[in-house]
Amino acid sequence: MSDDWPPAGTLMASRYRLVSRLETGGMAQIWHADDELLDRPVALKLPSGLDPARADVLHLAWKEARMAARLSHPNIAAVHDYNAAMRPEGFMAPFVVMELLAGESLAARLDRSPLSWQESAGIGIAVADALTAAHANGVVHRDIKPGNVMLTPTGVKILDFGISAATGEPDDDETGVTFGTPAYVAPERLDGKPAEPATDVYGLGVLLYEMVTGDPPYPVDTWEELDAARTAPPRSLPAELPVAFRELVELCLREEPDRRPTAAHVSRELAALTPPAAPPAPRKKRRVALFSGLAALVVSLIALFAALGSSRQSIDAAPSTAPSAAPSAAPSGVTPRSAPASTRPAAPPTARATPTPTPTAAAPLRVDDAIDRVRATVRTGRESGQIRPDVAQDLLNLLQPLGRAEAADVSVRVEELQRKVQERTDEGSVDEARADLLSARLADLSRAAERATG
Numbered sequence: 367m368s369d370d371w372p373p374a375g376t377l378m379a380s381r382y383r384l385v386s387r388l389e390t391g392g393m394a395q396i397w398h399a400d401d402e403l404l405d406r407p408v409a410l411k412l413p414s415g416l417d418p419a420r421a422d423v424l425h426l427a428w429k430e431a432r433m434a435a436r437l438s439h440p441n442i443a444a445v446h447d448y449n450a451a452m453r454p455e456g457f458m459a460p461f462v463v464m465e466l467l468a469g470e471s472l473a474a475r476l477d478r479s480p481l482s483w484q485e486s487a488g489i490g491i492a493v494a495d496a497l498t499a500a501h502a503n504g505v506v507h508r509d510i511k512p513g514n515v516m517l518t519p520t521g522v523k524i525l526d527f528g529i530s531a532a533t534g535e536p537d538d539d540e541t542g543v544t545f546g547t548p549a550y551v552a553p554e555r556l557d558g559k560p561a562e563p564a565t566d567v568y569g570l571g572v573l574l575y576e577m578v579t580g581d582p583p584y585p586v587d588t589w590e591e592l593d594a595a596r597t598a599p600p601r602s603l604p605a606e607l608p609v610a611f612r613e614l615v616e617l618c619l620r621e622e623p624d625r626r627p628t629a630a631h632v633s634r635e636l637a638a639l640t641p642p643a644a645p646p647a648p649r650k651k652r653r654v655a656l657f658s659g660l661a662a663l664v665v666s667l668i669a670l671f672a673a674l675g676s677s678r679q680s681i682d683a684a685p686s687t688a689p690s691a692a693p694s695a696a697p698s699g700v701t702p703r704s705a706p707a708s709t710r711p712a713a714p715p716t717a718r719a720t721p722t723p724t725p726t727a728a729a730p731l732r733v734d735d736a737i738d739r740v741r742a743t744v745r746t747g748r749e750s751g752q753i754r755p756d757v758a759q760d761l762l763n764l765l766q767p768l769g770r771a772e773a774a775d776v777s778v779r780v781e782e783l784q785r786k787v788q789e790r791t792d793e794g795s796v797d798e799a800r801a802d803l804l805s806a807r808l809a810d811l812s813r814a815a816e817r818a819t820g
Contacts (some may be wrong), residue, residue: 371454373413377402378461381447382410390414393528398466401446411528412461431462431681434527436503440763441496443467443516443525456610468519472573473512474810483607487579487636489515491759493573494633497566498756501629504533506561511550512576519562521766530660531561548592549582553624554621564623570632571618572766575600578607610639630756637748733818734775736811737768740783743800743807752797757790776815779806 371739376384380398388409389396399410415675431448438444447463472489475481481489489651500507501705509529516523529546531537531658537558545551552568583600586592600619603612614635620626627635744761747753765781768776784805791801 372451376451378410380450381449382408382463392664398419399463400461407411407466409464410461412459423502430526430528430530433505433530433532434462436505437500439496439499440520440766441492441524442499453817459694459728464525466750467516467523467525469517470757471513472515472517472577472595475513475517476576477800479579483611484640486566486574487611487640489517489522489577490574491572491633491640492763493524494629494636495572495756495759496522496524497570497629497762498633500530501533501563506531506533506535506551506563507569508555508561509546509550509564510566511547515573521763533553533561533563535561537561539791544706545557548586548589549584551592552623553596559623562630563624564626567618567626567629568623571615571626574618575603576614578603595698633759634755636760662705666703715729730817731810731814733768733811733814736807736814737765740804740807740811741765747800747804750800752800754790754795757795761786777812780815781810784808 370385372378374384374386378384378399378722381401381403383402385398385400385407387395388398391414393413394411395414397410397412399408400406431445431523438610448460449463450458450460453459458774484809488736493510497507506529507524507530509526512523514524515527516525537555537560545555550569550572552565554562555565557715570581584592584595588596603615614627617625617627618632635794639734741762744753744758744765748755750756762781764779764786768779787796787801787804789807790796791798796804
């Protein structure tokens with residue numbers, strides 16, 4: 367097999383033009399490619415270093431595409447296509463086409479330093495939500511590790527379903543190709559037990575442990591080192607971490623799969639540990655407050671000038687006490703004022719009407735402000751118990767891409783959110799009053815998007 371195939375510029379399956387190689391691993395190489403049919407950038411995963419006679423191994427690419435295509439979740443990298451290209455040796459090489467993600471892997475981020483437990487919990491929630499969706503669709507990832515978690519501008523994404531399996535599928539690989547990385551493998555996989563969601567929860571526990579400490583519980587590179595390391599328990603997490611966080615990680619890392627929590631439970635517990643920050647005041651309110659302050663200042667200045675004018679009138683109208691025969695000396699260029707003919711008090715000055723400031727019309731709601739209002743409504747509902755924590759996190763995850771979406775796409779996404787809110791309300795996960803408020807906020811967002819495109 368040619369190690370330098372394919373070169374940049376190769377057109378795969380008459381559609382995907384290879385741009386640059388992003389990564390090369392033991393089983394695959396990842397390319398940045400251009401989909402010339404749909405005119406969009408994609409990631410193309412091509413098996414490498416594999417014997418073409420090993421049809422079972424090459425079959426993994428097709429299996430990965432099938433497994434990942436079952437899933438649609440904001441925290442799971444989307445799979446677009448499965449295809450094959452002819453190699454120079456004369457056999458077909460299958461490949462998987464996925465969405466191209468910006469950002470960096472969690473592994474690259476941890477190479478710089480560990481994360482705070484709050485940051486770790488936030489990433490853990492996203493991964494747990496993605497796993498919950500996968501498990502609900504009968505898919506077990508089996509390779510949860512920092513290298514398969516991407517930190518992107520639109521949120522956390524898990525990727526690489528290369529060794530995933532259907533729930534209950536026998537783990538009968540004798541080659542070790544689908545075993546994954548020793549430091550992240552759950553104990554039951556070494557015993558050949560069927561694929562089960564608890565395996566992914568163990569990987570999530572390893573992920574949480576490594577994010578706050580910088581190393582996995584068993585920092586090993588080989589299976590022999592893993593066997594030796596497992597004779598003793600891993601070192602305890604730092605005592606300064608919250609007790610609930612440490613206990614949750616320990617539950618995930620239990621040796622017995624049936625004693626581990628579900629991914630959904632982990633998400634709820636992590637969400638309970640990290641209450642959302644108070645949402646910022648909407649820009650609209652800050653703008654109205656500014657205009658109100660300016661109007662008040664104008665009114666005060668008008669009243670001050672009126673008072674000064676009244677005082678000047680009183681001074682001019684007051685009777686003179688100087689003798690008429692001896693007018694006081696006046697400065698050069700100023701004519702002395704004559705004594706008044708009468709000592710009758712001056713008439714009070716006419717009160718000047720204070721003008722009423724014209725009300726300032728509120729600026730139309732912007733898309734970003736409308737998104738902030740929806741997000742704040744979800745968070746308040748979670749804090750008040752009107753929205754179940756895992757449902758609230760799911761809604762917040764769905765809101766993440768809206769800030770970067772084209773205004774024309776926002777209305778379509780709002781309809782999806784409206785349906786999601788209605789489904790969750792029907793099942794009792796969202797209080798009806800909070801659902802009504804959310805629907806109103808989403809309608810405001812839809813109108814703001816329509817104005818932006820108009």
